[in-house]
Amino acid sequence: MYLLIPGRHHLLTDFQFKYLNRLIKCSLEGEKDASGHILATTPIEGVIFAVTSANHLGTKRNPVPFYLRAMIIQEFSNSLDVPAYVYGIDDVGVIHDFAEYTIKTIRHSSEGAHALTPENTVVICSTSVREMYMQRGFRILTAEWDTTANAYTQPMPWDLVHLIAQTGDWRKNKTVLEQLHPAAFKIWSLYGVGEKVQQILKDPIIGADGDLTATRDYNVYVKQMDDIAALKYRETAPYIQPGNIGDIGCAVGSWIKMGCEDDRLHECDFYGIEVSRHLYDICLQRKHNGEFANPSVFFSQKNAVTSLVFEPGSMNTIHTSSLTHEIESYGSRKDLISFIQNRYQELVPGGVWINRDVVGPENRTETVLLWLNDQDGANDLPMPENHTTQTLAAWLGQLSTKALFHRFAQDFRHAEGYHLAHQWVTIGDTTYCQLSMQDACEFLFKKDYHDNWLSEMHETFCFWNFQDWKQALEEAGMRLDNLSHAYRNEWIVQNRLEGKVQLLRLNENEQPEAIPFPVSHMLLMARK
Missing domain, CATH: 3.40.50.620 (HUPs)
Structure with missing residues (x-):
């Protein structure tokens, strides 16, 4: 038996x-x-x-x-x-x-x-x-x-796991010593399992299965990551310092894959860090498939917010893309500051952290007017009941820009308790939405993410402008390279904004006057 x-x-x-x-x-x-x-x-x-x-x-x-x-x-x-x-x-x-x-x-x-x-x-x-x-x-x-x-x-074993997670020095806890079998105590001590478990179970950002969000469609997300990988690499490649190169939030390893094909970096070691279990699994599968030209590619599933993910003073280059806004969105300002400080600790003197992400406008607190097209789609289309990610995306795609804003105003960071302050004003024959430049930009640069709408509604893009970032990096001990800059994505302007929305401010005669669309992205080179 x-x-x-x-x-x-x-x-x-x-x-x-x-x-x-x-x-x-x-x-x-x-x-x-x-x-x-x-x-x-x-x-x-x-x-x-x-x-x-x-x-x-x-x-x-x-x-x-x-x-x-x-x-x-x-x-x-x-x-x-x-x-x-x-x-x-x-x-x-x-x-x-x-x-x-x-x-x-x-x-x-x-x-x-x-x-x-x-x-x-x-x-x-x-x-x-x-x-x-x-x-x-x-x-x-x-x-x-x-x-x-x-x-x-x-x-129960899982009760002991939780007890260890909440105990400072778990090796001296009397209950743990009485109930844990010596074999488990030996392995947990030898491999530092207790400390890792404490770190993971106390993490306020990551969900039960190792993801930032449970509403992301990973099939869509992975395709998006691969589609823009070449752009990301071209934009950041000139600033990569050879040696130990880390990509935090490496998604499916596309940036590292291109780095492995760069002749300048053929003797470098690449380290991919990904917190999402689903994406980490894909990285391992791609390595198993032999997709990385450089054999010295290593992946780890870790959270770079709560701790160091590389040895102190070991990295020549650290790369992040579209990550820091997620830390602010799913964690807190304190978490973002910790993340910055951790990167400083990991760099060698003179090492560079390349951070590519969205950014807020310089005048983010200014009150502006937003004209929204109400002729480019439906205005009274009922929302589908018991919708899936796909049916919700299809419905959003049928709405006019103005109707889409109404939906956005209800959904944007609603779960986080945020209220998007706005009011409708009519000047002459035209109705505008009056709101802060920051909230206007949140809508402008997020309104077309229909495939992952539920996930995107948790995320804030415009919490800091370029100067805010400069100050935070300098306070952490870094120097912002002069080549760092904020810029406007002209493709987004031409394909998603023009004819659909317009930003305006009142001139000295209290009349609406069109203003250019602001910056939307940044490329930061922070040196230790």
């Missing part, structure tokens, strides 16, 4: 060892299953650990990589009288019968050696997942769960 233990297994407890050891030593004698039936006395041939979410790491739901979890299990099992087998079960999203998927994966991974059935396997599971196995006829031992008391009577 086999014992199957499905779970994420980030750590193992002292109770789990004693429980398993008793089952093995006593051959299940007198044990009651979840239905209250006494199991037949049967020798145990082996224990099978099904490690779920094996393809996830560095996220709040799965902070510990699979290889460390497997090491803990093997160390834990050395004192058991039967062999232990470890099989990684990838996360595949929500499927109807994860138990069946787990059993099939084990059979495939073991090349048929472990074909688990209700006749040769007892499942140990204390969570609701046991229902899936019960439906397939497996007998269940509930371990920490007491079916009579309808409650947990022993510490």
Whole structure:
């Protein structure tokens, strides 16, 4: 008889060892299953650990990589009288019968050696997942769960993970020392797992599965990143200093891929940092496919806001693109300042941080008028019910510019509690929207992101202007290179703004007077 233990297994407890050891030593004698039936006395041939979410790491739901979890299990099992087998079960999203998927994966991974059935396997599971196995006829031992008391009577592994995350020196916490199995304590200490878990679980920005936002369509996003990769690289390449080159927020590695093809940089080492699990996985796949001409390319899934991601004083060039506004948007001003300070710490003296991103207008506090075209689309088209990302994008694309602004005013950073202050004024025969230049620019340079509207509505582009950035960088100890500049994206002006919107201010006669569209982007070269 086999014992199957499905779970994420980030750590193992002292109770789990004693429980398993008793089952093995006593051959299940007198044990009651979840239905209250006494199991037949049967020798145990082996224990099978099904490690779920094996393809996830560095996220709040799965902070510990699979290889460390497997090491803990093997160390834990050395004192058991039967062999232990470890099989990684990838996360595949929500499927109807994860138990069946787990059993099939084990059979495939073991090349048929472990074909688990209700006749040769007892499942140990204390969570609701046991229902899936019960439906397939497996007998269940509930371990920490007491079916009579309808409650947990022993510490759960994930509770200990949370305790460690909230404890300063977890190695001296009495509860941790009493409940954590020595094998888990050894691996967690040796590899600094506790400190990494504390960092990940306390992170205020990243979601449960390692993403900034849960509303982004990654198929669209990846295509957008690849489409503009050449532009990004051409714009930043002249300022790259050879040596150790890091790309933070590297998305799918497109900028690094082009750097690897640059003859000037063929002896450099490239380091890609990506917090999104989905994009990080793509980077690893591209490396596996041999898409990077330089073999010295390394990817890590880390959050560059809360800590350093490179060794202090080690980087000749750090590159970021379209990232810093997301830190302000999904985190806080404090997080953005920390991010800047971390980059300063990582650069060698004379090293450069190249930051390409959106930027606010110089006169962002000025009150302006905004003319909006109401003839270039529908004005009274009802919003689709139970919309998907695709149907919402299609609906937004049918609206007039004025109707689109009405939607924007309702949605923009609504979840963050922001209220877009504006009013409608009529001068002569024309109606304008009166608002701040900052809010006007938020709309101008965000209004056409229909494919990721829900995600974009969380993001602010214009919180700082170029001078604000200069001041913040200098306060962190950096010097802004004279080649740094803010600029206006003329393609956006010609293709998305002209004929649809117009910025105006009142002249000395209180009459609207058209003003040029302001800057929208910046290229900063900050040197240590």
